[in-house]
Every structure is written in structure tokens, then in C-alpha cells.
Amino acid sequence: MIVAERKPLAEILDMVKDCTKILVLACRGCVTVCSAGGEREAEILASLIRLGMKKNGRSCEVIEGSLVRQCDREYVDAIDQWQGQYDAIVSTACGVGVNFIANLRPSDNVFPALNTTFFGGSAEQGIWSEQCAGCGDCVLHLTGGLCPVARCAKSLMNGPCGGSVDGRCEIDPDVECVWQMIYDRMGRLDRQQEMAKPAPIRDWSTAGHGGPRKQVREDLTVS
Amino acid sequence: MSFTPDIRLFSCHYTSQQGCANEGKELRELGFPENIRLTRVPCTGKLEISTMLKAFEDGADAVYVVGCPVDSCHNVKGSQRAAKRVTAVCEMLQELDVEPERVRMYHLDRGLHPEFVDAGKEMNQDIEKIGPSPF
Structure with a gap:
């Protein structure tokens, strides 16, 4: 939501x-x-x-x-x-x-x-956290369903930066390092080997950097 | 200049049950301020922020809530919820640059205890000092 x-x-x-x-x-x-x-x-x-x-x-x-x-x-x-x-x-x-x-x-x-x-969700009553950045180019299939664009302070695509300590982000120890979470989760899913493949350079034009975004579904437009 | 504050009290059914007996006769005998208007609610956890704000809109100089002790609410967490909402109203008053002391939460045991009367007296004295509502 x-x-x-x-x-x-x-x-x-x-x-x-x-x-x-x-x-x-x-x-x-x-x-x-x-x-x-x-x-x-x-x-x-x-x-x-x-x-x-x-x-x-x-x-x-x-x-x-x-x-x-x-x-x-x-x-x-x-x-x-x-x-x-x-x-x-x-x-x-x-x-x-x-x-x-x-x-x-x-x-x-x-x-x-x-x-x-x-864009976020509520894991417990009264607390909401960001889960999605609406970047227009979803990579969740590569990261075990956890979003590095929204949940990594630097939106990194190839693993954690050098600042994370004990699974915590350097910006705030209360923030979990999403790349640590991705690594752990991919391990549980026996998919860690997929992480060895470097992510390509992202095309940020879908993220609003090319101006306001618009979506047209021809099958739904009836004038 | 002294004035008689208009104070609204919202109290849970259990906490105020004995106080309300005999149309509040005992309360009056114990010196409970007559300018405090008591509204009983089934549980203070049901008390909405908007209800407290409405009391101020209707001219109250102060609003306070009396609910069960934190760890022994009849409805488990009702008085905890009320306390959170009182805090929220307190913060809203501060946003409006109004004395936060005009809204308060008390957690008291059920029955007609001196503390129930003391809370009313304390509220009354404090608001007399602070003065009329700026609304």
C-alpha cells in the first residue's frame, strides 16, 4: 500500500x-x-x-x-x-x-x-516499513523476493557495501542489511549460486528519471 | 482571576461504577469537584481521539480519562490503548500551542477509592491555575 x-x-x-x-x-x-x-x-x-x-x-x-x-x-x-x-x-x-x-x-x-x-507494509500494528520503490524494473526474482532497490540504502545490485556490520546497515544499526537478508534467504532456498552472476547495469529510465510514467492497457481502454 | 473550569472526565464502567452509585451522592460527599462532568464508557479503550477533541470543541477546559490499572484492565489492553490516545491528544494540543496538561490519563483500581476523588481534585486545581481554554 x-x-x-x-x-x-x-x-x-x-x-x-x-x-x-x-x-x-x-x-x-x-x-x-x-x-x-x-x-x-x-x-x-x-x-x-x-x-x-x-x-x-x-x-x-x-x-x-x-x-x-x-x-x-x-x-x-x-x-x-x-x-x-x-x-x-x-x-x-x-x-x-x-x-x-x-x-x-x-x-x-x-x-x-x-x-x-x-510503498510499504505493516509487519506489526502501528509500524510500517518501505518494501518497494516502484522502480518499474522489478528484480525480486533474482533476490529471493527481497528488494535491494527499496531496502538497501544505496540501492546496490551486487551485494552489500563495505559498511554493513553483523547484518546491520551502516546508516542505522536498527536497519537490517537487505543484502545479508538476501544472502541468508537464498542460502535457505539453496539458490546462493545464482548470486555469483553479476547484475547488469540498471536502466533507471523506468524509475521516473525520464519524466512522469504512464501505462496503457489497450485491452482496457474503451472510448 | 479565578474561574471554574469545565472539565470532562471519561471513565470506564468498572472504575467509576461505585462512584456513580446513588447518582454520585458519595462522590459529592467526598468532595469530588462538581464542575467535572463524568461520562462513563464501557471501556476506555473504546474512547476515540475525536471524542476528546470534540469535548474541547464543546468548550471543555480540560479532559481526563480514568481507566483500569495498566496490568489489570478488564478488557486486557483497553486502558493501555486509552493512554496511547490520550498521549496523541496531548501531542495534538502541543501542535496547537496549547498546554498539554489539559488532557491526562489516570490508571486507577475499580471501586470508589480516595484516588478517584484525588484525581478529580488534582485536575481541577491544575486547570484553575492554567486558566481557561484558548479555544
Whole structure:
């Protein structure tokens, strides 16, 4: 899922300081799962905006709403139901959702309530970690399913750097060296010999270095 | 300037059970501040952050939660969850540049103990000193 976290409240309050009617818009997709921008978090944020505005001596009406997702046209169109009730949308979706609202509603002010952080998962309640960098050229078949692009601080492709100690990354002893994990895992799978083959130089053009990426599935496009 | 704070207390069913008996008669006799409004919840673990914030929106000068002792919650981890949420609200108040002391968690044994009354008195005295809510 896409993982995100709420921006500092002062930053959000500064964005909306001149607004008098605000729609705090939750997304029931990834950010609900990572407890950053679902209905519960939108309710909290709406309350905090009301309190913050009141404390700053500003009068503001704050309503809440939610969409199934904010990253699909048909769901974003549902914002029509709040037409006339806001002069700005504070979206608690990831950056994709904010962009979609900006793309599809040219006359609406939309502000991000979250910092979108990474693609990750939750191994235990309340803790999320990055697992994928969305680089567009997956190598997980070569590394036992563990991603060196996302999980190695240097995104190395041919084993660990010289800085790892006792299976821990030199950037932080709390971070496991993913190359140590790959080595150990490939050993358990009796596939360590595959690691002797040098990885070719990566083509990073799929990783967004060539501008915004786009994907077209001709079998799904019907105009 | 002295003022009478509006204080909201959320307490779990078990911790406040005896305190609520006879419509709180005993509590009053023990000197529990009358300006504290008690709301009983089945378990403090069910108390939402938004409920505490709403209390501030509704004019509360302070909010506090009384739940079971950390290691003997009737619902195992309910009061631990409540404490985490109280901490979250505390941090939110700090983000708003508001005194974090306006929200607090107490873990108390069930039954009408002096500690239940003392917590109320302590909260009341502290908020009287801090002053009215800036909201």
C-alpha cells in the first residue's frame, strides 16, 4: 500500500488560513489502512482545524466527507455532492489523490493533509516499513523476493557495501542489511549460486528519471 | 482571576461504577469537584481521539480519562490503548500551542477509592491555575 503520515498541523493551518468553508476529504483506500487519511483521521483533522482556526481567531466551517478512492475519476466526480459547501478541499489522500482532484476539478482549491512517504507494509500494528520503490524494473526474482532497490540504502545490485556490520546497515544499526537478508534467504532456498552472476547495469529510465510514467492497457481502454 | 473550569472526565464502567452509585451522592460527599462532568464508557479503550477533541470543541477546559490499572484492565489492553490516545491528544494540543496538561490519563483500581476523588481534585486545581481554554 501507499504509506503516508499527517503533515504538521501548523503547515495545514497555514494552507487554509484564508478559507471559510473547508471540506476535509478522506480516502478509503491505502491511507485508511495505514491510519493516515481514512474517515477516522479526517474526523480528527477536521476537529483540529476547527480548534486551530478558533484559537487563531478565525471563523471557519469545516465539514467532512470521504471517497472510496481519490485516484479514480468516477470516485472523484462524487465530490459534486458537496458542491457549494466548501471553498477548499483538504485531502487526506496520498499525493495521487490530491493530483487527481487537481486534474479533474480545475476550479477547486485542494490542499494536501499528508506527506506521502513510501510503498510499504505493516509487519506489526502501528509500524510500517518501505518494501518497494516502484522502480518499474522489478528484480525480486533474482533476490529471493527481497528488494535491494527499496531496502538497501544505496540501492546496490551486487551485494552489500563495505559498511554493513553483523547484518546491520551502516546508516542505522536498527536497519537490517537487505543484502545479508538476501544472502541468508537464498542460502535457505539453496539458490546462493545464482548470486555469483553479476547484475547488469540498471536502466533507471523506468524509475521516473525520464519524466512522469504512464501505462496503457489497450485491452482496457474503451472510448 | 479565578474561574471554574469545565472539565470532562471519561471513565470506564468498572472504575467509576461505585462512584456513580446513588447518582454520585458519595462522590459529592467526598468532595469530588462538581464542575467535572463524568461520562462513563464501557471501556476506555473504546474512547476515540475525536471524542476528546470534540469535548474541547464543546468548550471543555480540560479532559481526563480514568481507566483500569495498566496490568489489570478488564478488557486486557483497553486502558493501555486509552493512554496511547490520550498521549496523541496531548501531542495534538502541543501542535496547537496549547498546554498539554489539559488532557491526562489516570490508571486507577475499580471501586470508589480516595484516588478517584484525588484525581478529580488534582485536575481541577491544575486547570484553575492554567486558566481557561484558548479555544
